[in-house]
Amino acid sequence: MRFGFHTGYWSAGPPAGAAGAVRAADELGLDSVWTAESYGSDAFTPLAWWGSQTNRVRLGTGIAQLAARTPTATAMAALTLDHLSGGRFILGLGASGPQVVEGWYGQPYPRPLERTREYVDIVRQVLAREAPVTFSGRHFTLPHDGGTRLGKALRSTVHPVRSDLPIHLAAQGPKNTALAAEIADGWLPAFVSPALDAEYRENLETGFARRDAARSPRGEFEVSAAVPAVIGDDLETAADQVRPHLALYIGGMGSESTNFHREAIARAGYRDVCDEVTAKYLAGDKAGAAAAIPTDLVTDVALVGTPSDITTQLARWEASCVTTLILQTDPRMLPSLVQALH
Template sequence: MRLALNLGYMVGGETPADQLALVQRAEALGYDSVWAAEAYGADVVTLLSWLAAQTSTIHVGSAVMQIPGRTPANTAMTAAGLQNLSGGRFRLGLGVSGPQVSEGWHGVPFAKPLGRTRDYVAIVRKALARETVEYAGEHFHLPLPGTEGKGLKLMVRPVAPVPIYLAGTGPKNLELTGEIADGWLGLFYAAGFAHEQLDALSTGRAKADKDMSDFDVQASFPLVVGEDVAACADPVRTYAALYVGGMGSRKNNFYNNLAVRMGYAAEAAEIQELYLTGRQREAMGTVPQEFIDDTSLLGDQARLADRLAALAESGLTTCAATPVGRDMDAKLAALETLAEAHRAL
């Protein structure tokens, strides 16, 4: 199992210099890759380009680039550019986001996200393979019928294949991910619940006549180092309450649905009710300690080593950590502690 660094959204938690310091320390420690996200703040492409220019071995990945934010052809152009500029170190993570962002920010309908994703990935793969892009699907039709458009081929050749990852939480989304992608980007992954997710991914791989041997099962975890596990969990509560309670609408919150499937139905309903009625602090206090512990990396080096061993045994192939700490020194030290724990496997 490999280690990765996940920077999350660049919304002001760290300065650009801090972001770079984390990435360069991770690279020096042997972390395999660094990932960053976008929502409706800074775009992820600019950040990854900047990071790739100041590193040499660590891979850079989008977790995720938003499907509604770019045409599939534009995404293929961007992926090819980043792959060539980074010397073959780019990994393309894609996701449909949610209806509030897709429809509210990008003005793109959220309906039928699975079909839209299937068409989108097919076109991206076709373009990156430098085939003439002609596609007649339910959601995309290229060239546009009844126009002067013509089938075109990507003008540059990527220096290496671009691995495609998909983010998702629901069983049908995971099945599609296994079928059409090279890897999965997960959140709130718990070793004791991994069977549901891995079964869905395996079903998708079987549909494509493939197995899991060359598929990257990746998930991200908040990382807090310390002797007191309960105290380590406290700074993670903001993140957990936001996703379970407020990431999406009352009708569509994929992370709330995941918490329900993990056995926290009553707690998930209460967290969402508190969060959506403006009582975020109460929502944070309602997140179960067990849920945070199972979906985070908390504790001292020995405990982290045990947790990494359990994650590897469950089928995780890349463990992406987001260090949480009072300052940059604490976050840099956390990356080092996790690396030491990983060496003990």
Template sequence: MKLGLQLGYWGSEPPADGNVKLAQEAEALGFDSVWTAESWGNDVFTPLAWIGAHTTRIKLGTALAQLSARTPTACAMSALAIDRLSGGRMILGLGVSGPQVVEGWYGQPFDKPLARTREYVDIVRQVLRREGPVSNPGPHYPLPYTGPGALGVGKPLKANTHPLRADLPIYLGAEGPKNVAQTAAIADGWLPIYYNPFRPDIYADQLKDAKPGFEIAPLVMVNIHDNLQKALLPQKMALAFYVGGMGAKEHNFHKNLMGRMGYEAEAEKIQELFMAGRREEAVMAVPDPFADEISLCGPKERIKERLQVWRDSPATTLLVMGTGGAQMLRDMAEITL
């Protein structure tokens, strides 16, 4: 079992020192990777490059780079550059985000997310392989572009900077069954936001075609505290926000996933309360068993015992985040590594 540090995205201000000390601590403890994220504030690549410049060994991952934030070739350029500068430590994690962000922030259509993902990944791989000029017939990312407004002089191009690795790993964030199945077919790894090692049957059929070496790196909230109820509270707050309000009422992938995990009625209630402005009640409506199954919370000895379920699952890396700062990293390294 490998450990990764998920730093997430910034709030209203950047974290102190850009999370450099925390990433350096993770590297010194033997963590395998460190990951950044983006929503509608900081971008995902700049903090990662900053951290990469202050570390030497730890792998550098994006979880997630949003597809609509940049074209496939622009994304490949960023991944290529960080991989070269870091000496081959880059992992490119991609995700479609949701319609509220894609259409409201990026001004892009959200239709056909699976088809868009397939095209996107294929173009990125073309750039990294550098076997010839990059081209794509579309319909989502046509290269060269010949649609409205085109001058008709575009031509396929090949990256003038040679990528360090043609096989730079690409992971995908996916929640829906079809999206997870496609991830197993076209990507090198999967980044689930919620993973339930106690119910592996939820994913078994979707992952049956994964190739050997396929990585599964779930996000895992860690909160070490002697009182389990208090330890679960940060996870419940996060779930209330994502299940209740991160997405439109009819298009919330997190809520749908919670339903598929056996908590459909509870997910409906959380969304109802959250959208009514009753956010504290929404937090309390999150079932303790669900929050507990997808996280590692409670006393250190309890976490050590429950880690065995994760070890026995298909998960290969735990991307940990939560309260406790460097001490949490030291405790997890002691327990896990």
């Protein structure tokens, strides 16, 4: 089992202690550091800024949103960061949801799996640098079919450090999990429960069965799960720090009808809980929504409690398909958490 550190989303500004935690992740021997974006800070800039102070830890976007950049712009950023980091970059991509894609980026959301497939194809063409990039799909056309009619197929001026730079896909539903196994080098799930490991493996197998032989071997495929982690004096005290986080993602992320985070947790056997949390959250009762999160749900998707509690909980993850636990924790807590995990 490998471990990573997730810097999380920014709120009004950079998260306190994040820069120091990224340096600590490098010094403590963690596998990777990840950044996020939604509709505030972007994923690439903090990774480059904080990552410049590291030497060995891998640097991943977790996740860069497809709608935020054209496929070629994303490939350019990936090429650049891989050079600057000496080949340590991981391109984590995700479709996000309709509220952000249509509300923030002003783009249509339907057919996200098809759009993801086309997007990754173009990024891989840029990274391979075997020929000028061309593409004709439902969502992307290169060169552009219209305008001045002067567009021409181009090849990146930059030679890649790695033409096989790893691309990981964020996914929570069965179909997009299978897509990750089919076309990507890794899966970035959130709100994973080891109790559903058999289901996750089945979804991945569906994708592996369609995987191109030219892709990286399935034995090298990574599953890097973002997991809230809190050390406390006792399990309940630590769980209380995770409950508001879960309530936000269940009740406040997405709309009442479309929330992929809520669906992932509901599939783990908590549909009634999700309905109650959503109703309270949308009614403005955020404290009540957090209080409605049972401890069993917290321990299903998070690492919480005393060092002994966390060691016991870790065994379930080690037996799962997860290869890396990306710790979502207070940056100041990272060293003690890593000590407990080892």
